[in-house]
Amino acid sequence: MSEIYRTVGLSRTYRNGSRSVAALVDASVTLQAGQRLGIVGESGSGKSTLIRLLAGLDRPTVGEVWFAGTQIDQLPERKLGFLRASVQMVFQDPRSSLNPRMKVGDIITEPLRSRLVRRQLDGRIDHRSRLAEVMADVDLPLDYADRYPHEFSGGQRQRIAIARALAPKPDVLIADEPVSALDVSVRAHVMNLLNDLVASHGLTLVVVGHDLMVVRHLCDSLLVMQSGRIVESGSADQVFHQPQTAYTRSLLAAIPRIRTGPDAPEPQSSE
Numbered sequence: 001m002s003e004i005y006r007t008v009g010l011s012r013t014y015r016n017g018s019r020s021v022a023a024l025v026d027a028s029v030t031l032q033a034g035q036r037l038g039i040v041g042e043s044g045s046g047k048s049t050l051i052r053l054l055a056g057l058d059r060p061t062v063g064e065v066w067f068a069g070t071q072i073d074q075l076p077e078r079k080l081g082f083l084r085a086s087v088q089m090v091f092q093d094p095r096s097s098l099n100p101r102m103k104v105g106d107i108i109t110e111p112l113r114s115r116l117v118r119r120q121l122d123g124r125i126d127h128r129s130r131l132a133e134v135m136a137d138v139d140l141p142l143d144y145a146d147r148y149p150h151e152f153s154g155g156q157r158q159r160i161a162i163a164r165a166l167a168p169k170p171d172v173l174i175a176d177e178p179v180s181a182l183d184v185s186v187r188a189h190v191m192n193l194l195n196d197l198v199a200s201h202g203l204t205l206v207v208v209g210h211d212l213m214v215v216r217h218l219c220d221s222l223l224v225m226q227s228g229r230i231v232e233s234g235s236a237d238q239v240f241h242q243p244q245t246a247y248t249r250s251l252l253a254a255i256p257r258i259r260t261g262p263d264a265p266e267p268q269s270s271e
């Protein structure tokens, strides 16, 4: 495996008037290509701040972010084409992340039309055929491309968001609580879909989960965050079975009827 991400002493402080909030403190993370990293921690612990820095959507106050051997944290946007093509995000709520005025097909191919990404891909992806491929990837009929987001259920909308993220053939998918805004009944379906797509496309995955079961299902390694700091990290098995901190144990204890290990039930699709 080769290293795809490395952060060094990453910190991000936000200023709210005279108050400053240390959203992320001294985070050092390495990620290998093909790894599936889950990030958990209570609300406000810095999870979204960390992944925004990985995606180059925000800049650190202190520290470095390296992607595929290039330090990205100080690069101007015009030089981030390779990152914009290689790293795609899925957000929590597809209601707010999909433009209601655009047809689904245009939403999905939008990343391919961005100037930076176009220059990066250099015409190597045909938009129409790619649209058909990614809609098939997420089990949506191609004729849905002419409809608008409001015509779809929450689970379908999140599948549209996933199709859009796949469109530029990224190497890394970063998902911020991808199922927490969905009905409980469709969560398993979307998780299984993500699981299958990450495997079949050989993606590197970073998932923020409000729910440890989500991360358990999708990830091979885990970071636990508290108050902007990484307080525990390791393989998912290790963190689940031998949590090293009281904080992680309390997160595990907060999961109702948690079952882990080989006898744990597979979530059932019910969409």
Ligand SMILES: Nc1ncnc2c1ncn2[C@@H]1O[C@H](COP(=O)(O)OP(=O)(O)O)[C@@H](O)[C@H]1O
Binding pocket: 014, 015, 016, 021, 022, 023, 024, 041, 042, 043, 044, 045, 046, 047, 048, 049, 050
């Ligand atoms: N744009 C921002 N401006 C000011 N404070 C922010 C901003 N984004 C996040 N924060 C603060 O940083 C801390 C970490 O936030 P966040 O990374 O969103 O946590 P999480 O995703 O774990 O819930 C919180 O205290 C939050 O209020």
Ligand SMILES: [Mg+2]
Binding pocket: 047, 048, 049, 176
């Ligand atoms: Mg968040």
